Amino acid sequence: MRIHASFWRGMRDALPFLVVVIPFAVLFGVVATEAGLNVYEALAFSVAVIAGAAQFTALQLMMDDAPTWVALASALAVNLRLAMYSASITPHIGAAPRWQRVLAAYFLVDQVFALTQLEYERRTMPIAEKMAYFFGVVIPICVPWYLATLAGAMVGKAIPESLGLDFVLPIAFLAMLGPLLRTPAHIVAALAGIVVALSFAWLPYNLSLMAGGLAGMMAGAQAELWLERRKEGKA
Amino acid sequence: MIDTVSLWVVIIGLGLGSFGLRYVFLGLVGDRPMPAWLLRHLRYTAAAIIPALVAPLVLWPRATGGEPDPVRLVAALATFAIGYVTKNVFLAMVCGAGILAGLPLLY
Numbered sequence: 579m580r581i582h583a584s585f586w587r588g589m590r591d592a593l594p595f596l597v598v599v600i601p602f603a604v605l606f607g608v609v610a611t612e613a614g615l616n617v618y619e620a621l622a623f624s625v626a627v628i629a630g631a632a633q634f635t636a637l638q639l640m641m642d643d644a645p646t647w648v649a650l651a652s653a654l655a656v657n658l659r660l661a662m663y664s665a666s667i668t669p670h671i672g673a674a675p676r677w678q679r680v681l682a683a684y685f686l687v688d689q690v691f692a693l694t695q696l697e698y699e700r701r702t703m704p705i706a707e708k709m710a711y712f713f714g715v716v717i718p719i720c721v722p723w724y725l726a727t728l729a730g731a732m733v734g735k736a737i738p739e740s741l742g743l744d745f746v747l748p749i750a751f752l753a754m755l756g757p758l759l760r761t762p763a764h765i766v767a768a769l770a771g772i773v774v775a776l777s778f779a780w781l782p783y784n785l786s787l788m789a790g791g792l793a794g795m796m797a798g799a800q801a802e803l804w805l806e807r808r809k810e811g812k813a
Numbered sequence: 814m815i816d817t818v819s820l821w822v823v824i825i826g827l828g829l830g831s832f833g834l835r836y837v838f839l840g841l842v843g844d845r846p847m848p849a850w851l852l853r854h855l856r857y858t859a860a861a862i863i864p865a866l867v868a869p870l871v872l873w874p875r876a877t878g879g880e881p882d883p884v885r886l887v888a889a890l891a892t893f894a895i896g897y898v899t900k901n902v903f904l905a906m907v908c909g910a911g912i913l914a915g916l917p918l919l920y
Contacts, residue, residue: 626828671839753903755863757900798856798857
């Protein structure tokens with residue numbers, strides 16, 4: 579019974595995220611259609627990857643005629659944060675059966691990670707309830723991701739180009755960026771990422787993205803160390 | 814137009830790669846501790862990659878042929894500022910989209 583309760587609680591907690599997931603997935607469907615993908619290809623993209631940011635990155639680079647490996651590597655670079663999610667959630671659900679961990683890994687998207695992390699820190703539960711909560715969260719987030727991609731791909735050509743849709747992607751990313759900058763070190767990472775990405779913009783095929791990402795990660799890590807040392811010095 | 818073979822290489826490669834990134838610790842590391850330096854770098858991945866991705870698109874939008882565009886700049890700055898202050902992703906997205914669609918009507 580407790581397991582059912584955890585599952586439903588997960589579903590309920592995830593429902594508000596529909597307002598973010600649906601427009602983002604519709605947009606992916608639309609952009610994919612504009613890039614020349616058919617409905618099935620757009621859907622396959624969303625089912626195989628379920629990571630909006632990486633899907634948009636790969637699509638954008640392919641539209642720019644970047645070599646396939648560059649599109650793939652850049653999109654994977656965008657998804658490196660998933661390894662961090664995997665690392666942070668392992669102490670909570672690492673004890674689950676392997677088949678459940680395989681499924682959980684596939685569904686470990688931004689919103690699922692954020693919600694489950696919050697719940698596991700707030701409430702102590704046996705592993706079976708943790709997994710029930712996890713899959714409860716997955717349903718309202720991942721199923722609409724597929725369906726809305728499909729819808730976007732089907733109506734894609736009906737949406738006029740003059741709406742400035744090219745810029746909806748930067749808007750979505752910028753909206754997510756604010757809440758990510760929790761500490762001064764995160765801000766340093768973001769600034770370093772921007773400066774290096776812009777300075778190396780002359781590199782072909784958006785390689786400046788990888789340069790900016792790596793530089794930002796190193797700058798953030800160094801800033802964290804420096805801030806810790808300063809705090810210890812004061813204490 | 815995107816070539817079908819490279820499209821499927823990217824879809825399958827990105828699908829497997831993303832799964833690998835999600836599975837690497839959950840499935841393979843388990844309860845063993847990870848080196849602190851690696852965790853410290855991973856913590857800043859999203860904060861570094863997202864701005865590096867967006868900054869060129871904001872400054873040199875493709876739709877204007879790479880010319881900076883005041884409407885897009887204002888929409889971008891407002892979206893970021895609202896997200897940063899309120900921590901509300903949805904509100905920031907809606908305001909940004911509203912500015913993007915509404916500001917040109919004022920001219």
